[in-house]
Amino acid sequence: MSGIALFMDLLRKNPSINGQTLHATGLYSATLAASSAAAYIAAGTPFASRALFGEKRFAFCDAAPTPSLSAGDYLTSLKTASETISRHDVLNYSTKEYSIELKPLFSAFQPRPFVMTTLRSFLLFYLPILVPKVEDDDNDDFLPDSSDDHVDLVVPFKKSVKQILRETSVVTTRRVLERLAVHHFSQRAAWKLLKDVPKSAMRKANRGMPFYTYFFCVSRTTFRGHFLGVAASWLVQVGIECYRYVRDVVNSNKSEDVDVDFDRSQQVKVLGKKVCGATVRCGASLVFASIGAGIGATVFRPSSGQSIGCLLGDMAGPIIVTFCFANVSHLEL
Template identity: 45%
Template sequence: MPTYGTEESKRYAFKTYDIELKPLFSAFRPKALGTTGLRALLVNFLPLLEAYMKVEEDEDDEEDRPTETSPDFRLAFKRSGTHAFREVSVITVRRVLERIVVQVVSARTAWKLLKDVPKSAVRKARRHITKIELFTGVAKTTFRAHALGVGASCLVQEVLDIYRSGRVIYIHRQNPGRAKGNKKEIDVLHSLARRTAGNSLKAVASLTCASIGAGCGAVLIKPSTGTWIGLAVGDLAGAFLVGYCLDSWIYKTSSS
């Protein structure tokens, strides 16, 4: 006896999904690379410039006032390079994950994971649905479509943490007299485990807050711009809140 699916399953059975993959090395295009580099410089140099200007203004203060250390611009430049490298790596890893998803999962699932969230929010708003339905729909779409980006960021951060921990252990083994036994290596591995747990919690918080933020932005501001703003703010807020709460635990190091 033939079986008949629901109307929804019949509708999706004959639907074609247009999946457009972005270039694998899109992060290395001149415009994208320049934007990434400029953003990294601003993030790392603006606080130093502010501190430098404050020191200039306080030059005429009392002599017995404690002196402040001068801004380390060389360290800021190094951090800017690391920041830019990390962003480019995250985008490239995401492009790799997108291609893996297209090959592994069904076309419908890949289409959901690769959706453009602001454009999807605009299409939902044109259906004249209620604000609650719009919020729910945009939040669900964002949760799925933003998962690859969060996963790529978490993966890159984990690789960096493993590299740094391995480098510390290697240096320690080259200089065994600095600590007794394997205590230093055990402390480093414990720190890596805490960082891994913290990165996982940050990823979950970023994904959840980004979904909620995108839904709120689509309802309170406008489906296109509001969704983008809410997603970005929620993504940063989720990672910041978890990092602020767990900072002392994640980066805790035992005395050697």
């Protein structure tokens, strides 16, 4: 009964619910008014004063009893009043929705991405063969006929096929990591890892941030969004090196002239150096891609600047780190 009295007091203090709403819901029935008043008076009388005033207390109400109100109607009116309060603006809390769209698992083998990967791989290994021919055309009048020269086109073809397999493996590994992140991480963490970074840079540009805050936010978002791609590249590189190590161990076991223990120790050291080198290059790629994305989004347009800066930083990071390590090792020697 005291709970009903407190509930009535809450309804009386709520400014958004007027008297007409309460009468429309049937909440002010005679039985409810009488019971609430009696509970209020009984709750307001201290226990120590019951000896003076007696235990029998009466509450009077000017509302006449309504015999047509049954227990079901009473519960219905109470439920309607609770729904009216729940629709109030104070109880409407807004929550942020994280929409995650997963790309197909074998998206690397779709027509457009696969054609772009194939063209890039073949141009990467066949252009260096065509460039010396263009330079030698200027000296044709001074040199004898070199028709006997043969250009090997099989080796660049094999390298191009290996590059295609490597890039498609990296993309497929990233799709697997995205699904693992969605299933094992929280929805917020997975959304940050799978966020569309150029669109996020555009949204951040519309907020009117200072340039240093905007640079930091874009770099942090690029770091998170580029992390799965770099992790997939690291896994593929380490997997290739482990495969080569196992292949060399099998070949060394077949040969009888080589010291097996010495050869394995050397191979383990080489494998460790290659894994460390791949880790450093991937870490440098991630860091420089984030910095380049922040610079590109700050100096140029947010969306295209972020993409171009991320691409340039991804390419320049391993080169800069390799150059620095080469100079340090040369100075030590």
